[in-house]
Amino acid sequence: MQAIEITKPGAADTLQPTERAIPCPGPGEVLIKVAAAGVNRPDVAQRQGNYPAPPGASDLPGLEVSGELVGGDFGGDNPFGLKLGDSVCALLTGGGYAQYAVAPLLQCLPVPKGLTLIEAAALPENYFTVWGNLFERGRLGATAKGTSESLLVHGGSSGIGVTAIQLARAFGHRVFATAGNAEKCAACEKLGAHAINYHEQDFVEEVHRLTEGKGVDVILDMVAGDYVARELGLLAEEGRLVLIADLGGKQANIDALLIMQRRLTITGSTLRSRPIEFKAALARQLYERVWPLLESGKARPVIHQVFPAQEAAKAHALMETSTHIGKIMLQW
Secondary structure (H helix, E strand, O other), X not given: OEEEEEOOOOOHHHEEEEEOOOOOOOOOEEEEEEEEEEEOHHHHHHHOOOOOOOOOOOOOOOOEEEEEEEEEOOOOOOOOOOOOOOEEEEEOOOOOOEOEEEEEHHHEXXXXXXXXXXXXXXXXXXXXXXXXXXHHHOOOOOOOOOOOOEEEEOOOOEHHHHHHHHHHHHOOOEEEEEEOOHHHHHHHHHOOOEEEEOOOOOHHHHHHHHOOOOOEEXXXXXXXXXXXXXXXXXXXXXXXXXXXXXXXXOOOOOOHHHHXXXXXXXXXXXXXXXXXXXXHHHHHHHHHHHHHHHHHOOXXXXXXXXXXXXXXXXXXXXXXXXXXXXXXXXXX
């Protein structure tokens, strides 16, 4: 099969086409003939040498794909009744930049009705991440009084951001989102968020103004660093700060007294190294709670640009400019 490998840690042009043997699925695994794959920040970090694949994972980048089931083990737990020939999207620990990929059956979901295979490949990494962090760890939901909560999303025009905005709005929550220019802010507004251009406005002051000083219930943060102290001052009582990346740095200063006085929660997680059983539970929740939203059109992946898989280096170069809105995709 054709695949895209990282020839050495470095710039985007270290991604090069190669030939590899078609992988063999093991117990509980299936083989997917890949139609499309998503490009994600962890792929870029892996290419740069900053995010090695976990033990046992493919050295090829790629954490999500869509395509046709062409082989594997269907004899165990199969919650969605998948079979040979079905179109699926799947969450991987690696290996998605290839014409064939292996995935645990429990991490495969049927393609939502009405979505293309390219759109379906844009789902797993972002939707598993957002559901697990925003609704599970962040507990975004109705208050004790039955009212909806409020959310601040940083990087609102990213793949994670547009997913978080759409899902939070679909469940009736008020959403604020930060973005870096007018075009990105407009995209966030179109999805239902109140957008804040962080180059022109202080997001803390603006959210305090819009919430009449109350602050927000949940913050989904992929920046960390010096944002953390500012975010703690922006959380409402019983608020939750959920960290999912550290683009602004790993270290942060916190006000312990503020956390105690306002009964705040700081949490976060990574997804790639979590066990299959954890991801399988997320898959079931997505199928029950989110797939109907996708099929009804209340949520939809936002695709910025699709590249031929052989041009993966160009796709990575685009991602590193941070000019995109939504997902960057590869297609075989």
